[in-house]
Amino acid sequence: MEALTGCTRDELIGAPFKNYFTDPERAETSIKLVLSEKKVTNYELTARARDGRETVVSYNATTFYDRDRRLQGVFAAARDVTESKRVEEEIRTLNAELTSANKELEAFSYSVSHDLRAPLRSIDGFSQAFLDDFGSTVPEEGRENLERVRRATQRMGQLIDDMLLLSRVTRREMHMQETDISALAADVTGELALDNPQRDVQLTIEPGMAATGDPQLLRIVLVNLLGNAWKFTSRRQHAHVSMGTVRDPEHGPAFFVRDDGVGFDAKYKEKLFVAFQRLHAQEEFPGTGIGLATIQRVIRRHGGDVWAEGEVDRGATFYFTIPDLHVSCPVKGKQP
Amino acid sequence: MSDKIILLVEDNPDDVALTLRALRKNNIANEVVVARDGEEALEYLTATGRYEGYTLTDLPQVVLLDLKLPKVGGLEVLRAIRANPQTRLRPVVVLTSSSEERDVIASYDLGANSYIRKPVDFNQFVEAVRELGLYWLVLNQAPPVNR
Numbered sequence: 001m002e003a004l005t006g007c008t009r010d011e012l013i014g015a016p017f018k019n020y021f022t023d024p025e026r027a028e029t030s031i032k033l034v035l036s037e038k039k040v041t042n043y044e045l046t047a048r049a050r051d052g053r054e055t056v057v058s059y060n061a062t063t064f065y066d067r068d069r070r071l072q073g074v075f076a077a078a079r080d081v082t083e084s085k086r087v088e089e090e091i092r093t094l095n096a097e098l099t100s101a102n103k104e105l106e107a108f109s110y111s112v113s114h115d116l117r118a119p120l121r122s123i124d125g126f127s128q129a130f131l132d133d134f135g136s137t138v139p140e141e142g143r144e145n146l147e148r149v150r151r152a153t154q155r156m157g158q159l160i161d162d163m164l165l166l167s168r169v170t171r172r173e174m175h176m177q178e179t180d181i182s183a184l185a186a187d188v189t190g191e192l193a194l195d196n197p198q199r200d201v202q203l204t205i206e207p208g209m210a211a212t213g214d215p216q217l218l219r220i221v222l223v224n225l226l227g228n229a230w231k232f233t234s235r236r237q238h239a240h241v242s243m244g245t246v247r248d249p250e251h252g253p254a255f256f257v258r259d260d261g262v263g264f265d266a267k268y269k270e271k272l273f274v275a276f277q278r279l280h281a282q283e284e285f286p287g288t289g290i291g292l293a294t295i296q297r298v299i300r301r302h303g304g305d306v307w308a309e310g311e312v313d314r315g316a317t318f319y320f321t322i323p324d325l326h327v328s329c330p331v332k333g334k335q336p
Numbered sequence: 337m338s339d340k341i342i343l344l345v346e347d348n349p350d351d352v353a354l355t356l357r358a359l360r361k362n363n364i365a366n367e368v369v370v371a372r373d374g375e376e377a378l379e380y381l382t383a384t385g386r387y388e389g390y391t392l393t394d395l396p397q398v399v400l401l402d403l404k405l406p407k408v409g410g411l412e413v414l415r416a417i418r419a420n421p422q423t424r425l426r427p428v429v430v431l432t433s434s435s436e437e438r439d440v441i442a443s444y445d446l447g448a449n450s451y452i453r454k455p456v457d458f459n460q461f462v463e464a465v466r467e468l469g470l471y472w473l474v475l476n477q478a479p480p481v482n483r
Contacts, residue, residue: 113434114404117456121433122350125458129357150457157456168437 004057004078006049022046022054034061034074044081056085102171109167116160124153155288162290165220166275169298174214181209181218181255185243188222192230200237201230206244209255212324217298224291225257225318231285232316233261251305251321260315269308295320340397340473342368345377345413346431347405354458355400355431358465366473369396374408377401378416381423395426398472401448403432403439411442418447425479427472 005012005020021027026045033040039062047055061076127150135143185205193201211218226241233239240260248254264272264279271277275293299306303323310316342359346352352370359368371377379385381395399417403410410430417423429450430443443451452468455461472478 110434110436110438113436114432117433117454118348118351120456121354121454121458121461124456125350125354125357125461128458129354154457 004047004049004055006051006053020047022048030059030061031074034063034076035071038063045078047078054082055080056082105167106171109164109171112160113164117157120153120157120160124150124157127153155282155286159288159290162288162294166290166294166297169217169220169294169301172214172217174217174301176212176214179211179213179215179218181211181222182207184215184219185209185222185226188219188226189241192226196230199230199234199239201233201239201241204240204242204244206242209243209245210325211255211322213302213322217301218322221295221298221320222257224295225320228291228318229257229259229261229316231261231287232263232280233259234285236261245325246319248319248321251307251319253325254319254321255325256317256319258315258317263310263312263314263316264308265312266310269310272308273306340366340478341394342366342473343371343377343380343396343399344368345371345374345399345405345410346402347372348402351402351454354461355465358458358462359469361462362466362469364465364469364473366397372406374405374410374413377413378408381417381426382420395423397427397478398476399426399428400431400468401428403430403434403443411446414443414446414448427476427478429468429472431468 007015007020017031018024018027023046030040030043030045033043039060041060043059043061045057045059047057049055057078058081059076059078061074063074064072066072127146131138131143131146138146182205189203189205193199193203222243226243229241230239233241241258243255243257246254246256262280262285268279271279273292273296276289278287278289280287296306299320299322304321306318306320308316308318344352344355346355356368359366369380371380376386377399380387380390381399383390383394401410401413405413408416410432414428414430417426417428424447427449428447429452430439430448431452431454432439433454435453440451450468450472452464455464
């Protein structure tokens with residue numbers, strides 16, 4: 001008490017206990033509580049010293065009796081919790097800052113979503129209107145230039161959408177649940193087949209794959225990985241795409257998506273997951289270079305990892321882990 | 337179908353021009369009333385202010401509603417439409433730039449009948465307007481106007 005209050009032992013003896021706290025009434029209540037309940041535990045009080053220094057203490061007390069069960073006094077101990085209170089306060093402040101930063105980011109994305117696309121619609125729309133109304137009076141080169149304007153505009157629209165998706169998967173609150181990955185993959189590939197009826201893709205999906213995760217986010221992963229498999233096999237007359245599980249020596253059980261498309265040069269594999277990095281020219285295979293960065297963010301938010309193997313003209317395999325991955329059939333011991 | 341009015345609530349003159357063009361391209365010849373902000377939209381729907389003296393038979397077959405509007409925002413307009421017994425049954429199609437989840441949820445929450453995101457590609461937009469016109473002006477039976 002001497003250290004807490006800055007008073008000497010003699011000064012303290014006989015002086016009312018409550019005087020040394022910032023909230024005397026609360027201090028008084030603690031004493032009444034000991035007497036009525038026979039004990040108090042972790043009762044927080046702030047002691048104020050003579051020099052004004054405040055110390056937060058956690059106060060524990062219990063009554064003691066003689067052999068005839070007559071009250072003899074109170075055992076009390078106060079533990080200095082100032083530091084842990086300070087840390088707690090700091091965490092609270094940081095959390096508040098994070099929340100406000102997140103809100104700002106969300107407001108920014110919201111504005112991008114509304115305001116950045118509107119001018120693009122005007123550029124594309126009036127270019128098309130011009131082509132419709134005056135196209136016949138413009139030389140071929142002029143029409144071609146305007147078509148370039150339109151393509152660039154639409155690409156910009158795609159870039160905005162993909163960037164918004166990337167930011168959304170970061171902000172989104174996760175809703176974890178048991179997810180049937182095999183069914184999800186079948187659903188996604190069903191859509192791909194519908195959208196690309198001219199393609200001949202032989203598809204294999206391992207049955208019984210499941211994981212605990214956010215189904216909407218996991219869908220984004222599969223849409224991107226399987227969509228890439230479709231895209232990068234587009235020059236194969238008969239393409240093969242498969243999804244299943246393997247046991248990776250380093251990462252343990254992992255999902256994989258494999259295709260026999262154009263593949264990639266293994267020396268660039270680190271660049272694959274960096275936003276806006278592309279390994280193919282736009283005319284070859286269109287894309288914004290944001291898809292794999294988005295996948296990586298989703299997987300990392302699930303506490304997993306994603307990596308790739310590939311060889312030019314010999315296809316690519318993308319692997320990802322999710323901590324709670326399971327298969328109804330036992331995971332194969334070696335890579336297929 | 338051409339006696340059925342379309343109320344287009346849109347502040348961006350480019351979007352107004354492009355929407356009118358898309359309607360024309362699809363041979364949708366209905367009268368289109370354009371409200372440049374939420375306040376004007378509500379005045380038209382309730383025959384007040386600038387539309388004092390209009391009769392309720394001029395109520396639109398469908399309201400095409402942008403969300404980002406000056407003065408009174410789109411969601412506020414939607415809330416006001418649903419809160420007013422004279423207008424609460426009007427079909428409202430949200431036609432806007434964003435597909436932000438919170439816009440979609442808030443729109444349906446307030447009773448939007450449909451939510452369409454305007455695509456950047458004008459030809460896709462023309463197609464969207466064609467389907468929208470076919471559905472809301474031809475197929476869909478709008479509620480009667482209560483007087």
